Amino acid sequence: MRDEYARYLLSLHSRNAPIYAVVDGASYDNLPEILWRGDFKSKSLYLDRGDNDPEQIVTAPHLVVLDEMPFEAGRRSSTETLAALFDALGSTSGVVFWHGVKSAEHLFKHLRGLNVIHIPIDALATDDQAHIAETSVPVLFRHADANALAQVITSVNVDEASRLMGPTSTLVCQPDAHWCKGLPFLHMSRDKDWPTPAPGMLSLSVGTMTRMEQRREDGLKAWALDDFSGDSETPMTQETILDAFARARVYCLEEKDDIWEFIELEKTFGPSFEKRPGWEAVANTLKSSTKTAKQRIFYAALACDELSERQ
Template structure:
């Protein structure tokens, strides 16, 4: 997340009313924390009585930043006022380093924004695209089967719009019309993601020439989903390059960016062929590939070990890395340098 003081100064400089949407999944008990700090807040998931306590705790919350629970006018949430520096500071302290907040500037007020946000909790994704949904696209934990309206080409899934990392992946990938649909009545959205996505706070603003958004749920196109996946792949590659430079300093010293990118491309391709799934597994495989100058990919014994029937390739690569590091330590202690 970007520097808190920078984010605070940006938010306080905005003349429009500011509201925050917090990702409950990143807190132990967000409703209790908000209540203890005297915030006015509303959950954005519809509880039909079938949600567990855990599901209700992890629901995203819309938070008012212009008043607190003790305000005499606290129930008149439709009339926004300037952001309270005290409440904003309290909120930023609560968030800490989490990528768990997205800020909305909405002149129409919190009640109007609340109704809009409830309409973008669920989005439609094309079923024809092979994608890693990750945490950005989960099924609604409070929905019933009948809620998940879908057609043959799309499925209804949860859009984690309270997670700033998710917004950093999704919003830059959307068409103009779909950006207008996400904005709804808001004039601007501000979010501060992890450095993988941006070193500075990112924002989306309403433009005068934005088209009228299509009615109904947000329905992403194949091209938009592919653009999201491309952003994810680039971010994953940056993380893996940083990991290699940290764990394999001798092997990567002096290597060009292009050489590192090519090494990772080959590692990713061979890793997928082995059935690797997790980020950690791909990093470990890139490490082993780097230490062996790629020879491990042609090792019959290593491939058989990783793809052993009944075992998880991710776990097998983890064990292979442990074995390889232990072997290198023994070689080093014996004065042998492979």
């Protein structure tokens, strides 16, 4: 599958329109060191403000030039650099490829403008909405994370897609399998009928966020089925996993870790554990309006342990 992916990427490359890689620092333990050891020509998309924040340095996305040959003698071709990059990174879900601009500086400027985008407040977690008065908020955009971008490029409208693509013609990424819906990789190409990219910050509409949420929901379900049905010691049926997933969402558990904790409780204490006679305290904790999602799942787990020990 990686060979097929590499062949497609290299088929886009030309002298006038090379391909560039943008690697997500947050997807790897120490991306700057990986790139340094691999002798890649790269540049951080987060500017150094002089605060020497180690977390920001390590997690920053980096633009990587694949065609190194025009810079100095003895450098690698795109084919050689791409193979070396894949070997250095291991996982491909933390890199997105962009094509269609001749200048790395031109692409750098465009991507810098995508580091932060606006989303509607309704798209935030329920626990966060109460603290914000505005109708939209700026958020960090993980445009170098293939798993995050997979949810975006399948959901945006043409105006948003045009602003996302900017001066580029194609973006390509290979998310984890549960985000790909059976495809070997995902790509978006600029259509000749698209409008001119709007100036200013990329803002995603309510409709786009709704589609993204459904895409995320579908991906998380597929992920949960992979994780919990494959447990050799205590496998769960697909029906049980999906039922637990649906109930977790009814209790407004939105983050993956919280949903997974709920499904673990289902696996440990049995189907519909919180609805068992005498376990009303568990259900009440999960419904609490005064606790955050993480607090609710934490105290529900404690209540399950206590009730189980009594029986």
